Amino acid sequence: MTFRQLATWLESDLAEVRAHMARALEPEIASGQFARVLCEAAENSGKMLRPILMLLVAGDYDEAHRDELLVTAACYELGHTASLILDDVIDGASLRRGKPSVQSSYGEPVALCTSDYLLMAAQGYLVQEGYARSVAEMARLVRVMCAGEMVQYEHLHDCAATRDTYLAAVRRKTASLFESCCGLAALITGKSDDCVAAMRAFGETLGVMFQVRDDLKDWTDDEQGAGKPVNEDFSEGIYTLPAIHAFANDEVGDRLRELASIERPSAGDLAEARRLVTEAGGIEHARAYLEDLAEQAGSQLAVLPEGPHRDALRGIVRLVAHE
DSSP: OOHHHHHHHTHHHHHHHHHHHHHHTOTTTSOHHHHHHHHHHHHTOTTOHHHHHHHHHHOSOOGGGHHHHHHHHHHHHHHHHHHHHHHHHHHTOSEETTEEOHHHHHOHHHHHHHHHHHHHHHHHHHHHHTOHHHHHHHHHHHHHHHHHHHHHHHTTTOTTOOHHHHHHHHIIIIIHHHHHHHHHHHHHTTOOHHHHHHHHHHHHHHHHHHHHHHHHHHHHSOHHHHTSOSSHHHHTTOOOHHHHHHHTOTTTHHHHHHHHTOSSOOHHHHHHHHHHHHHTTHHHHHHHHHHHHHHHHHHHGGGSOSSHHHHHHHHHHHHHHHO
16 A cells, blocks of 8 residues: 555544644634644644554554544644654755745744644643643653754764664654654553564664665655755765765775765765765665665564554555665
């Protein structure tokens, strides 16, 4: 199944998730332009991947868990949107999913206020609905994500960064959200402790896969196809798996470090960096690692019962590995 087909299959549940998102925003608090910005941000949440994952992990669950599951899914999507807006501010990104980012459209102060509002709306709605374990889990998640951002920040322009350094940031900054929502969906729907642990592990693996895939695209896509500027990470001193592999290559490593030291690399500098990373096998290395992660994620799903929900999760793994 494609993501579009998954959204169609889960359409009624996702419609309810969106309704909860709208209620959580409490539009009567905001007014004028800010109210429009909040609505735009919530509506531009993309594939609704977090809610889809939670619904698939939940599978054929007891209806008694429905409200808590859907409210939590809505709040996780709002929290995810808040984190993207903040990421764009930190990275100075002008585009998000091919559209102007909140900060490029409305300015950094509006973007920061929007991110804070969305996160607090999510937390407040969970408290209002009485779902304490989801509140506690989201609070833990935010701390972990912030810690991941700092790991990445501490290693800016670090040409000696290793795969372990890279993964330490990725697991906290990106994969923790997948780990949290998959594990929480299993917990909410009354699955066994072993299943909850397996779904947390699966979510983390899938989250790392998404990041590795995105990092690959940054080295292989053109700007028009990516819907955002490419090679921004390298030019800003954030070294992902393809570059880390190439830095360790005796033939191209020294020249790649020279390019990395340029404060404002030109298009020609970045094109050369792409060529060197490719020659060093950095792209192939990252793709092979992505395949290894896909195999690992597939095995982690074995704890779930056979059926369309597990099949759909396996399909997502394949999509991420080969998209």
